[in-house]
Amino acid sequence: MTPAAERRLLQAAVVLVCFVPLSASLSSLWYGPRWLSGVAEVPTDLDSHFRYLSGLFLVMGLAFLATVPRIEAQGERLRLLGAMVVVGGLARLASLVLVGVPSRGHVVGLCIELGVVPAILLWQRRVARRVAADPNFARSPRACRRAARLRHDSVDRKCGPDFDKLSPNGIGG
Numbered sequence: 001m002t003p004a005a006e007r008r009l010l011q012a013a014v015v016l017v018c019f020v021p022l023s024a025s026l027s028s029l030w031y032g033p034r035w036l037s038g039v040a041e042v043p044t045d046l047d048s049h050f051r052y053l054s055g056l057f058l059v060m061g062l063a064f065l066a067t068v069p070r071i072e073a074q075g076e077r078l079r080l081l082g083a084m085v086v087v088g089g090l091a092r093l094a095s096l097v098l099v100g101v102p103s104r105g106h107v108v109g110l111c112i113e114l115g116v117v118p119a120i121l122l123w124q125r126r127v128a129r130r131v132a133a134d135p136n137f138a139r140s141p142r143a144c145r146r147a148a149r150l151r152h153d154s155v156d157r158k159c160g161p162d163f164d165k166l167s168p169n170g171i172g173g
Contacts, residue, residue, distance in 0.1 A: 003130035020079035021061040089113025
């Protein structure tokens with residue numbers, strides 16, 4: 001598989017995986033904790049906190065989606081978002097151990113948080129390296145510098161003979 005094809009596959013996987021947190025956060029914002037099974041009476045403070053965290057969850061999902069167009073260059077952002085998700089997954093795992101097994105939807109969330117997200121982070125790193133090494137992948141001057149850093153080169157020879165004459169903003173001079 002070419003680096004470009006693998007990149008498209010990763011982009012599709014991220015979009016697909018984002019469907020879960022985006023739909024859950026929107027439901028949580030709209031209905032509050034009442035949409036969860038077994039919840040009848042909800043204290044005001046719990047509802048407030050639940051909806052607040054759901055808003056954060058929504059923004060995290062949107063931030064993941066924002067990485068899709070240039071996913072090969074979004075390693076730092078993906079790792080930060082991924083760390084947030086994994087820490088949340090570890091908190092959910094602690095709840096599972098201390099309180100008990102939650103409903104199926106939360107177990108699926110746990111699997112995504114501690115399994116799928118770390119796998120996507122590893123996959124993104126692989127794609128970034130493959131794209132950086134591919135001479136046929138079109139790059140902007142900024143992307144050329146990033147590719148050189150990924151390969152620990154001082155100059156990215158695949159970006160053309162004038163690459164080393166570019167200023168930090170990518171304009172020759």
